[in-house]
Amino acid sequence: MGMPLLLLLLILVAAGPQAGRAAKPIPNLQLMTKEGGSSRIIQDDIIKAINKHPNAGWTAARNPYFANYTVNNNTLLLLFSFFFLRGHLPVVVSIAYIKTFISCLFGGLNNPPVQTAQFKHILGVKPTPHSVLNDVPVKTYPRSLMLPKEFDARSAWSQCNTIGTILDQGHCGSCWAFGAVECLQDRFCIHFNMNISLSVNDLVACCGFMCGDGCDGGYPIMAWRYFVRNGVVTDECDPYFDQVGCKHPGCEPAYPTPVCEKKCKVQNQVWLEKKHFSVNAYRVNSDPHDIMAEVYQNGPVEVAFTVYEDFAHYKSGVYKHITGGMMGGHAVKLIGWGTTDAGEDYWLLANQWNRGWGDDGYFKIIRGTNECGIEEDVVAGMPSTKNMVRNYDSAFGVGTAIV
Numbered sequence: 001m002g003m004p005l006l007l008l009l010l011i012l013v014a015a016g017p018q019a020g021r022a023a024k025p026i027p028n029l030q031l032m033t034k035e036g037g038s039s040r041i042i043q044d045d046i047i048k049a050i051n052k053h054p055n056a057g058w059t060a061a062r063n064p065y066f067a068n069y070t071v072n073n074n075t076l077l078l079l080f081s082f083f084f085l086r087g088h089l090p091v092v093v094s095i096a097y098i099k100t101f102i103s104c105l106f107g108g109l110n111n112p113p114v115q116t117a118q119f120k121h122i123l124g125v126k127p128t129p130h131s132v133l134n135d136v137p138v139k140t141y142p143r144s145l146m147l148p149k150e151f152d153a154r155s156a157w158s159q160c161n162t163i164g165t166i167l168d169q170g171h172c173g174s175c176w177a178f179g180a181v182e183c184l185q186d187r188f189c190i191h192f193n194m195n196i197s198l199s200v201n202d203l204v205a206c207c208g209f210m211c212g213d214g215c216d217g218g219y220p221i222m223a224w225r226y227f228v229r230n231g232v233v234t235d236e237c238d239p240y241f242d243q244v245g246c247k248h249p250g251c252e253p254a255y256p257t258p259v260c261e262k263k264c265k266v267q268n269q270v271w272l273e274k275k276h277f278s279v280n281a282y283r284v285n286s287d288p289h290d291i292m293a294e295v296y297q298n299g300p301v302e303v304a305f306t307v308y309e310d311f312a313h314y315k316s317g318v319y320k321h322i323t324g325g326m327m328g329g330h331a332v333k334l335i336g337w338g339t340t341d342a343g344e345d346y347w348l349l350a351n352q353w354n355r356g357w358g359d360d361g362y363f364k365i366i367r368g369t370n371e372c373g374i375e376e377d378v379v380a381g382m383p384s385t386k387n388m389v390r391n392y393d394s395a396f397g398v399g400t401a402i403v
Contacts, residue, residue, distance in 0.1 A: 058317030124173025214257025
């Protein structure tokens, strides 16, 4: 039996003898969160608020990536009617109360309601301890360095296929690892003309507590330190553990951190020989000029920022926070900048929520105002030649082999 029909029958049962009486108008429904504020879980409310906002500067829409992350208005209102007609609820009700009922009643259906905790789970940036940050060098650039008004790493280094590739982290809080690995592999292409795909799985599974908690979040700067000390193998050697994918968040429970095996999945490949390293790990000064200069000279950088509920519904335009509560920290790859026809400066970034999210997987955010902290936590490193070429002895003498 379909969800709408089943709910309708429940309402009719709830109405009982009152079904034949003149229906009294149901008061305006106000859903309340535990914190006491109006709930922002309903997608349509957020989307409408953004698209009607005169100064939003961006467009919101239902993103397929989060298709099941909320309970829609109709379901909530039908369930409210069920409870209200039975006399079990006041006009102001707890959304958690309704969701608990849904979970119990429809737990066996294919598309049960999903808590916003699942959205929070994929936002995997943990606040880096100040003791760690104080020990990280900060890179700056002279003001005399001339920079273009707009820049896109995809076209600047068109030979590098990885720069324009949009990945999918699945239902794992591994954004901190994706942002780092994507930037490092881009930089290997930019500086050494090597189109390689590096392993996010190696970093998530093997960095351990040094980087954080794997699928439960981590520290971007520590990912780069891992590259310096341990390197990272190719994706062919150790592919990302989620190869099937799912319609988010249709993977429950949340993904656990994969096991570190330190063994290539491909026969005849040696784990240590497939390692690629970074020379260093550093922060970039939060001044937009320094961030632009770093990207312009060395390639994409990893940035972390605060995500609010409205960001999940980004579709196009230049994002700035309009409505909704704070969800957590997220890390992505910054690949360029520009200015709109209306004169609004923006950053151009690649997300890892598949191409179904946002503007074909990308988004723009206001530049120069530190929107959502986007300019505060910028990290990167330079690719190393270590382990790229090794000497070996053979029957034909000493030679070199690319690894």
